[in-house]
Amino acid sequence: MKIVDDAPSALTALDRPNSYIGRSVPRPNLARLTQGRGQYVSDVTLPRMAHVAFVRSPHAHARIVSITADAAKKSPGVVAVVTGAELAKVMTPWVGVLTHLKGLKSAPQAPIAVEFACWQGEAVCAVVARTRAEAEDACELVEVSYQELPAVTDAETALDPQTPVIHAALGDNLCFERKLDVGAVDKAFAESDAVVETTFVTGRHTGVTNEPRAIVADWNPGEQRLTVYQGTQAPHMMQDLFAKHLGLASDQVRILTKDVGGSFGIKVHTYADEMATVALSKLLKRPVKFVADRIESFVTDIHARDHRVKAKIGVMKDGTITAFEIDDLTGIGPYSVYPRTSGIEANQVVNLTGGPYNCPNYRAQARVVFQNKNVMCQYRAVGHPIAVAVTEGLVELAAAKIGMDPLEIRRRNMIADDAYPAQSASGLKFEKLSHHEAMAHLDSMMDYAGLRADQKKLRDTGVYRGIGFASFIEVTNPSAAFYGVGGARITSQDGATVKLDAQGAITIHSGVTEQGQGAEAVLAQCVASSFGVSMDKVRVVTGDTDNVPYGGGTWASRAAGIGGEAAWQAGKALRGNVLAVAGAMLQAKPEDLDIRNSVVVDKVSGTERLTLAELARVAYFRPDTLPPGFQAELMATRHYVPRAWPFAFTNGIQASYLEVDTDTGFVKLIDHWCIEDCGTIINPQLVNEQIRGGVVQGIGAALFEQCLYDERGQMLNGNMADYLVPMAVEMPDIQCGHVVSPTADSELGAKGAGEAGTAGAPACIMNAINDALRPLGAQPLTDMPFTPGKILRALGRV
């Protein structure tokens, strides 16, 4: 294990000539984006392309009595007006369940509501026209008669007998329930010196990708093929689902994903309006485009994190944590989202709570209920921010109660760095984590003692600053344990095909996708390193199901750890193939040769023998000169899937230093630190920017972001003026550091880094605010987001 700071690391054991592993090389494909010459789906236009706009339910729950479209059909430019009943003849409904989440149930969902609209914003009718503006004009002319039904909005009462059942066939409003009871929880609490009990609330919020969801579907009846341009994280998953629900074979569907304007888990799900767009293209036999506008994004992009967790911790005077207990309740809207389900988030809360600590006694209950609000599903760091807020909130409240320093209580309870492999009370298996090393690194990086001294001095002058921490574990590199075992056709393996072209350059085709995180750079770094060329000789192709190996795409921090390993192995395999050709040409043993900087060299002396350009020329244009019976293979494919561990857990710790204005309730963020251990770091700059971006997303959750609903299920702030997101002026600089504990499951040893920032930041901000206000006797704040109003109420000022 070693500690690496912000600066690029020294070269590692993975180093070869042309090694880019561990180097902060810039992403090779950015100029087109800085010049505005990318191609996002919202930029795509095709011949004969029409645009769809949707009439959406204004009610949270209603029966659709009738739809009259005569006037709309006559509106200028209109191609078709299509109802749910009509589209149901083109596409079958779906149900978002997984068999390994036992008992999870949901109702069939159609691309357009057929009889009942179950949330405000659900599409009830589609209008297709020459332009989006004409489609929207005609939407206003569609007359829908609704019978409004009582809306189930409060998760707390969703299971009460007097509450209406949203889907009668399901019998009740319970989607999923999980209970866990490990060790002797009651005995542990009874024997504790102190018990802290409180309720944590994490506000329902959403991803707010800068580019809204966008799709262009092009059914070509002549080819009997569907080409879909989609801003998605999982092209092969979408290929499978579109084919399945349109009654096509998978090879009749091609998904093309070029630039995507932000994903964060938002674009890895099945959306009814996108399914409808595909079905409309099939129905109308022409390309149809849908781009969500911002209001549609707020009421239809998946929401997440709407949890209420009653939580309890027991501690001894010496700081030993004796038990954790949680009761999680979450309302996920009217449907479990297909195909990943809406049970995963609560399941993760149960799995991850207490994760960094040695504590054998743990009891958890999670209930996932239906309600008439927009659906919830997996968003960046699924479940982690909730579990970390609960765990770290409890730990700091317990520390305060027994008068112990918040780092000291962690030091006394975190799993020891030499105790691995280890297992959590909830059954998570950890190959190798580094909680103590990470915390020691944080302590010195932030000058903890110095900050405490500053804080004390300032308090004497009426300035209230707080220091908060959050340690965390993160699920990355998921194996089939995540979805495959539950029956979802979402692959956990990924592949890379690497080929040598006729000028000696390399092309990689990979099943992972680029969402801006730098996956293409990482793939190029891996192949350049394992094959032996400079990065400018490597081109990367992703996001085309006709051309890339079958793969899972980008989610759960898998692109570098899984896609990168496949690329690394494919590069090695191609090197072997190329050296076989070189051996045949040079009458040398392949094992005595190597490839360095696009030249075949003697492995020992480094003497140049043959350029790749010359080798390619001979292999492609003069194969007749190669020895009889020798066939050059200048393309290699390798796949990789984690097998030794269900997930490659990572760990880290964050700290926040902030100031609360006790007159206005405003929070000023002064500093933020994150130490993270994602195993081998392929590109330090990209890892750090994942962390920084993730931290700011977590800060948004802590301070600003919440989808507000009234009791009738109306979203009150579905626009960017009222739903606040972090902007540059409120955000701090963020300092990053690393500990490196590679996974032995792959040769690269890389784990994921995409969720760490978002996982820890909300808890960290919460703890810092409570630390700032503790001397004022404020009630601890546990209800996110921590708006100025809530802070002033906690201080008794309003």
Add this chain to the structure above:
Amino acid sequence: MSGLALDVTMTVNGETVVERVEPRQTLVDFLRDNLGLTGSHVGCEHGVCGACTVRVDGEIVRGCLMLAVQCEDAKVETIEGLSDSGEVADLQLAFAERNALQCGFCTPGMITAAQELLAKGGVPSRDEIREHISGNYCRCTGYHAIVDAVEAVAQEREKARGGAGK
């Protein structure tokens, strides 16, 4: 409603364009749909996110809050024009080297906004940079890298002008 349409004449990235537009069409939709200049992006359509930031008669504006018909006789500059002229080449390079963009959707607007600040001369503080770009939403980076990139270019330009840089 559609129906009424007007001819507008304006200069876009140095070219004179004459187009017939509906009065309701926003400038950004006009640039994207009529002229194919898709570097200006549509993020929120209500003036908050800044993805549609373009320059009109030397001032940056929200392309979603201005109508195409308001640009009669105006000089409009988009990221494509700023790229081709080389005016923001140093910012583009710094953004790429510092990884000050991830998905890149905010980047044309962000660079256009940053250029306005830097064109005033001097080396703005990090707080001033943050303040100036606080109308441009970036979900990916957390802003730190963007501030680094803008600050680095400000220092380089100051040095090139014979100033002290940092």
